[in-house]
Amino acid sequence: MIDTHGWVDAWPEHPNIRWLTPPRKVLVDMDIALGLARHTPRADRIPLHVKATAIHIDGIMAGTQFAWLRTTTSIWIAVVKVAATSGNHQNTITLDLCVTEDAISLPVDHR
Numbered sequence: 001m002i003d004t005h006g007w008v009d010a011w012p013e014h015p016n017i018r019w020l021t022p023p024r025k026v027l028v029d030m031d032i033a034l035g036l037a038r039h040t041p042r043a044d045r046i047p048l049h050v051k052a053t054a055i056h057i058d059g060i061m062a063g064t065q066f067a068w069l070r071t072t073t074s075i076w077i078a079v080v081k082v083a084a085t086s087g088n089h090q091n092t093i094t095l096d097l098c099v100t101e102d103a104i105s106l107p108v109d110h111r
Contacts, residue, residue, distance in 0.1 A: 001066065001096055002079055016070040026104045028063040028082050033103035052088045057095075065104065078104050 009015045031037040036057065063082040070076055082095045 001081070002069075002098070018068040018070075020065055020067060023064045023066045025107055026063050026065045026078070026080060027060050027107055028080055028097070028099060029060055029103050029105070030057050030082075031059065033097060033099040050087075053086050053091075055084050055093060056087050057084050062107075063097075063104070069098065076101050080104065 004017055007017060009017070034057065061082050061084070063080045065078050065080045067079040068076045069079060077098045078101060080097050080099060082097060083092060084095055085092050
């Protein structure tokens with residue numbers, strides 16, 4: 001997660017870090033967030049041991065958004081956590097990410 005210890009907004013009425021209380025569930029398009037689509041080799045060229053044991057980061061993944069950060073170019077960046085597993089689902093890892101607004105969306109509520 002991000003460390004904001006010592007951060008002081010010069011204009012508190014216009015904060016540059018906006019914490020979401022409580023954090024909210026989001027969907028993260030990992031291809032947009034990490035630019036994966038332009039670097040992915042053909043599936044038949046990936047060794048089986050890599051497919052089975054490497055971190056599976058692909059497509060739309062569930063995450064939790066904790067904050068918005070405003071950049072000096074006035075772009076808002078989402079602070080999110082995404083849980084990922086290995087290809088064989090035997091290992092898990094939590095990714096702390098800062099992603100552009102177009103990489104996240106709210107889940108559809110099916111109530």
